[in-house]
Amino acid sequence: MFTPLFYVYLLNDTQDIFYRFKMLSYTEENYLKIIFSLSYPNSLEITTNDIAKKLEINPASVSDMLKKLNQKKLIDYAKYQGVRLTNEGKKIAIEIVRKHRLWETFLVDKLNFSWDEVHDVAEQLEHIQSSLLIERLYKFLDCPKFDPHGEPIPDEHGEFPVTENLICLNSCKNQQKIQVKSITDDSSALLQYLSKISVSIGVSIEICDKNSYDNSIDVIINENKNVTLSKEISEKIYGVLL
Amino acid sequence: MFTPLFYVYLLNDTQDIFYRFKMLSYTEENYLKIIFSLSYPNSLEITTNDIAKKLEINPASVSDMLKKLNQKKLIDYAKYQGVRLTNEGKKIAIEIVRKHRLWETFLVDKLNFSWDEVHDVAEQLEHIQSSLLIERLYKFLDCPKFDPHGEPIPDEHGEFPVTENLICLNSCKNQQKIQVKSITDDSSALLQYLSKISVSIGVSIEICDKNSYDNSIDVIINENKNVTLSKEISEKIYGVLL
DNA sequence: ATAAATTTTTAGACAAATCTAAATTATAAT
DNA sequence: ATTATAATTTAGATTTGTCTAAAAATTTAT
Structure with missing residues (x-):
């Protein structure tokens, strides 16, 4: 029913370095992001219905995708038991959150978007695949620690900045x-x-x-x-x- | 075989203006862009094979898509007769070219990419849907007329800058x-x-x-x-x- | 502890975009 | 003008991500 997990070596950014790259679709990335945000910061167990509501799709569709992400070892999932991200899945989710918040910062700081105009565009931009791009953007924005809504931006290693006790x-x-x-x-x-x-x-x-x-x-x-x-x-x- | 042409009114950019919006997939946009670039500047008739070669896909797949784009009135196409963009199709293609070249300019001018590093990233960025974004980016880059490879960038009305006789x-x-x-x-x-x-x-x-x-x-x-x-x-x- | 309600999964279908193989049409060559 | 070659299209299959309806499992309530 689902294709097996596979890793590919891809030439990224037209740079001359190859690196291990887990091929994920736009949709798979979105699931990981949603699971992360629903469980943050306590790595809670998330239900099929939680995800279905957030994505506004049918729970049956979520079941299918969870099976697939589980096979790819990005989540821990057993039927009827809820979902939790694996370390690998979490790493990818944090990368997407990082991209989302960096793009929001770019839109507000550089393109004069107001804070309520950035979400939909950042939802698209967060899926652009280029590590070179995101590192250059990070520097261009002076390595920001918080996005325009005050949300913490993970650094290049996926570490969130330590915040005051909110x-x-x-x-x-x-x-x-x-x-x-x-x-x-x-x-x-x-x-x-x-x-x-x-x-x-x-x-x-x-x-x-x-x-x-x-x-x-x-x-x-x-x-x-x-x-x-x-x-x-x-x-x-x-x-x-x- | 294909769904009928339909127009939807969409709230764009989370702005409070609705506007006529032809729903196109990433793939459909790419076909229009390819047809435009293969026929530029003379609006030549393009063949199924030309497109298949450029996209590195099977000509049979191209045939299917041409039928679909024809139904959507974005191209003029009759079996075995080749393809030409309609005015509507051309407008969309130029918009994509504009976005591609503006993003390339951004990458080189602002993020210090070299001219050979921008193509693959711009191929992704050109499909981001937000007219607010692209107009703000245009201003941010000081309304550039040429991209880092010297290619002309259409203005907000789709007009190419007049160039010296190259x-x-x-x-x-x-x-x-x-x-x-x-x-x-x-x-x-x-x-x-x-x-x-x-x-x-x-x-x-x-x-x-x-x-x-x-x-x-x-x-x-x-x-x-x-x-x-x-x-x-x-x-x-x-x-x-x- | 059992029944009712809710959640989750399975089964089967569909649309988009692709493929391969075979059929059809157009073009070129003699 | 007919044949050979090349280009194009059709037919049928596949993958991804979705759906609906029905079945199964879990949770809640009595």
């Missing part, structure tokens, strides 16, 4: 105040909304009141703007206590 | 001398060779002798280097008479 706005108590450090979702719908209410990396948010009915919170943004944030929003905002 | 090195007579203005093939094999013999945009080449047996020519590069160039090489080099 806490979720959602988990703050009344009267606590944080400085926003990262938004853990780069969808344009969320980011456009945050822009509208003047939330960006660096602003302060003070918790005034918590509504236990819907878990929304009343906050003051940058000492001057009162807003109510839904649970869905507040759990995407991370920062350091002020 | 003549092919291949068609020069003995003792004539040209200044190199463009190389009409960006394969790394050719460009690496040209680098090795010190041919680049701007250098002078003087024809010393023509060998009618294999159509090779003996030339002097930049007044100091004697080299013999094969027909295959000399027909890729264009310039202005000095």
Whole structure:
């Protein structure tokens, strides 16, 4: 049903160095990325349904692909048991995350995209195959450690920068105040909304009141703007206590 | 056998403008680009075999795709009669050429790629779908008119810059001398060779002798280097008479 | 502990883009 | 004008990634 795992030696970047290269399709890369992001940072076990929902496809399709990725030793998967990335799979996933965040940085820093315009384009750019390209881009951007949403960018060895201990706005108590450090979702719908209410990396948010009915919170943004944030929003905002 | 032509209205670039968008696959885009480049600049009729050779695939596969592109009204094609781009097909092909050449320019000017390293990466980048991206890139590069190989870059309306009257090195007579203005093939094999013999945009080449047996020519590069160039090489080099 | 509900997998089908082999059409050569 | 050669197309198969419907396994609830 599936072709066996195979490695090929490919001439990459039209450079004269050959290197071991696991041939992955655009789609396979996407699965690895999704599994990684759903399990980050705790390497949780992910379910077929989680992936199907995220990719907006049928769970049956996911089952097929999981079988294939398992054969390629990129995930650990047994029927009905959930999925976890292998070290090899994780390495590839981190590489894709790295590319995604570097491209987002490029788009914002060099091409003047706003932070809510970058996601869809970066989703495409992250699949461009060229290690030379990504290393040159990394240098061109001055080896950035965080992307425009404050998300950490892994270095060339796949290591994430050490971050201050971030806490979720959602988990703050009344009267606590944080400085926003990262938004853990780069969808344009969320980011456009945050822009509208003047939330960006660096602003302060003070918790005034918590509504236990819907878990929304009343906050003051940058000492001057009162807003109510839904649970869905507040759990995407991370920062350091002020 | 093939799905009917259809147009969709898509939200592009996460911007709030909808626009008419002909859904094309990566592969379909490549066919249009190949047909364009094989027929440029005279809109020649192209054969199934020409395309098969260029794409290194079986002519039978090309036949299938031509039928499909014809149905989509991107080419004019009748069985056994050859192919020609329609205006719509040409517009799309030029857009891809534009993207390819802008990305090549980016790689060389901003990321310090050498001219022989850009082709394979640009082949991937040219298929990124985002008009916002390409217009921003265009501005970022200061609206370049020529790519690193001297090839003209169409503007945002698909217009090619007017060029001096270029003549092919291949068609020069003995003792004539040209200044190199463009190389009409960006394969790394050719460009690496040209680098090795010190041919680049701007250098002078003087024809010393023509060998009618294999159509090779003996030339002097930049007044100091004697080299013999094969027909295959000399027909890729264009310039202005000095 | 069993039944009900949910999740996951299998089976079979489909579209896109390719292939090989065979048939057809066009072109060139005598 | 007929034949030989070359180019092109058709027919049928394959791979990848998806689907729907049905079957199987797991989880939840009583």
